[in-house]
Amino acid sequence: MTRKSSLDGIESAPRWIVVFLGAYLIVHLLALYLWNMVGQAFPVQGTSGGTSALSVTAMAAVELWLCVLVLRSFPAGAPLRRAWMLITFAAAAQAVSGGLAQLLGSNWLLNPLMWGGHARTGLIEQIRRGALIAGGPVQLALLAAGMLAALRVLRKFGFWVRPSAADWAVCGIIYVLTLFRFGEAGAASLAGRPIGVEDWISLAGLPVLCVLFLEAMLLRQSVVHMGNGLISRCWVAFMCGIFLMGAGELALWVIPHYWHAWPLDMIASLIRFPTAAVFALAPACQVAAQRRAIKPASDGSEDLATGVPALAR
Amino acid sequence: MHPRIATLIAFCDAEAGASRSRRIASHLAKCEKCRNRLGRIERERDELSARAAAPASDVRPGLAAVLAAITAWQEGRNGAAASELRARLRWQMGTYFGSPAALAVEGPGIPAEEMFGKASEMLEVFLGPEAAEALRDDVFRGLDWAEPAGEICR
Numbered sequence: 001m002t003r004k005s006s007l008d009g010i011e012s013a014p015r016w017i018v019v020f021l022g023a024y025l026i027v028h029l030l031a032l033y034l035w036n037m038v039g040q041a042f043p044v045q046g047t048s049g050g051t052s053a054l055s056v057t058a059m060a061a062v063e064l065w066l067c068v069l070v071l072r073s074f075p076a077g078a079p080l081r082r083a084w085m086l087i088t089f090a091a092a093a094q095a096v097s098g099g100l101a102q103l104l105g106s107n108w109l110l111n112p113l114m115w116g117g118h119a120r121t122g123l124i125e126q127i128r129r130g131a132l133i134a135g136g137p138v139q140l141a142l143l144a145a146g147m148l149a150a151l152r153v154l155r156k157f158g159f160w161v162r163p164s165a166a167d168w169a170v171c172g173i174i175y176v177l178t179l180f181r182f183g184e185a186g187a188a189s190l191a192g193r194p195i196g197v198e199d200w201i202s203l204a205g206l207p208v209l210c211v212l213f214l215e216a217m218l219l220r221q222s223v224v225h226m227g228n229g230l231i232s233r234c235w236v237a238f239m240c241g242i243f244l245m246g247a248g249e250l251a252l253w254v255i256p257h258y259w260h261a262w263p264l265d266m267i268a269s270l271i272r273f274p275t276a277a278v279f280a281l282a283p284a285c286q287v288a289a290q291r292r293a294i295k296p297a298s299d300g301s302e303d304l305a306t307g308v309p310a311l312a313r
Numbered sequence: 314m315h316p317r318i319a320t321l322i323a324f325c326d327a328e329a330g331a332s333r334s335r336r337i338a339s340h341l342a343k344c345e346k347c348r349n350r351l352g353r354i355e356r357e358r359d360e361l362s363a364r365a366a367a368p369a370s371d372v373r374p375g376l377a378a379v380l381a382a383i384t385a386w387q388e389g390r391n392g393a394a395a396s397e398l399r400a401r402l403r404w405q406m407g408t409y410f411g412s413p414a415a416l417a418v419e420g421p422g423i424p425a426e427e428m429f430g431k432a433s434e435m436l437e438v439f440l441g442p443e444a445a446e447a448l449r450d451d452v453f454r455g456l457d458w459a460e461p462a463g464e465i466c467r
Contacts, residue, residue: 073441080438157435158417227411231439289409293436293444 011291013066013284014233017059021277024055028270035263053269057098059276064091066283073290079153086146087238090139091279097135100127132201140208147215147238151222154235159222167217174213174246177253178206209246216242230289237282244275315347316340318354325354394456395425401452402432409436409448
């Protein structure tokens with residue numbers, strides 16, 4: 001056997017992502033706990049204006065890199081190549097959006113548009129809006145198209161079941177949220193209250209999120225029929241990512257209505273980073289499965305020549 | 314005077330000529346000893362003829378018996394190998410997809426070769442050709458698998 005993986009460490013990418021996610025959540029929850037303990041005496045920092053935090057952008061970059069690795073393993077004409085290409089574009093949209101928003105769309109000292117004595121605020125604002133569109137409706141649309149392509153392949157292999165009543169009920173929550181959001185926007189518009197560009201961009205992404213949610217439910221049913229294997233975990237991660245995305249939208253809409261004192265930016269970052277991490281987990285699981293297959297059997301504790309792993313015998 | 318053996322053989326083969334044959338026939342009618350000798354010659358001739366014809370009809374069943382024995386031996390060997398191949402494919406499908414997918418691919422009464430084809434296609438679609446190729450190599454590693462006897466003979 002001469003097969004040897006040149007990126008041995010990449011097999012443990014899912015584990016690293018989970019470790020980072022755990023550490024991030026512990027630190028954030030601890031900060032929230034301390035903030036609450038001291039009677040909310042100090043301001044809690046968070047990103048503003050709906051732009052992605054640096055941690056979210058970094059995780060999106062990791063996702064993009066892993067997606068490119070997966071995409072390269074599927075040659076032209078492979079059934080899943082189209083799906084992975086669209087998922088890679090979605091990851092790229094998220095990473096580029098975060099990068100642009102952080103580097104050129106913020107009023108900070110290292111932004112080149114702020115140099116030279118006068119800040120080009122108009123251009124900075126345009127870049128920020130562009131980043132929001134790329135990381136919002138564009139990313140969602142690309143992801144929805146990618147999921148649709150993946151579902152078609154799953155259907156071809158018999159992993160296709162119609163959504164159950166519970167699936168429709170979960171989807172219904174997002175559909176109701178979408179209706180409420182559009183209703184609110186319509187009411188505000190009729191009352192003559194201005195609606196921010198960020199809100200419009202967010203609203204534009206909601207119908208796509210509804211489609212994505214339905215796809216996530218179909219994906220869930222397909223994965224249930226597939227089982228809990230290494231490949232299945234990749235699609236489970238996508239399903240969880242979409243679910244978290246929807247849950248985040250719901251939470252960020254509900255919290256300002258009922259809990260005014262809660263630090264919304266902090267909560268937003270608490271939702272967005274796990275979502276980005278779970279999305280990064282999907283290609284990481286796929287890469288891990290591929291590397292495990294390519295790795296010579298003699299390297300591991302499992303002896304494929306005897307048919308079953310040593311521990312299972 | 315009794316005719317010689319060679320003369321009787323020629324008479325038996327209808328090669329003695331007409332007048333000579335008549336003389337031998339009249340002698341045979343009177344001599345029981347010569348009739349017995351002629352009878353023995355005819356029996357031996359018939360046996361020789363039968364033996365000469367035998368190889369054409371006997372070799373075929375013999376060869377068929379040898380091929381059947383080889384096939385049976387290979388089937389016995391392949392039966393064990395097929396069982397091992399099934400176990401390996403089941404494990405691969407379970408590891409990469411999950412138990413329900415493994416059960417769906419195995420199905421009742423599906424030959425090992427068909428199961429291998431299905432599993433191979435699924436792994437190639439979901440893992441890519443390089444990983445699927447590696448898994449195909451793994452599944453056959455150290456497996457005592459032979460082609461059917463008919464395929465070898467072709």
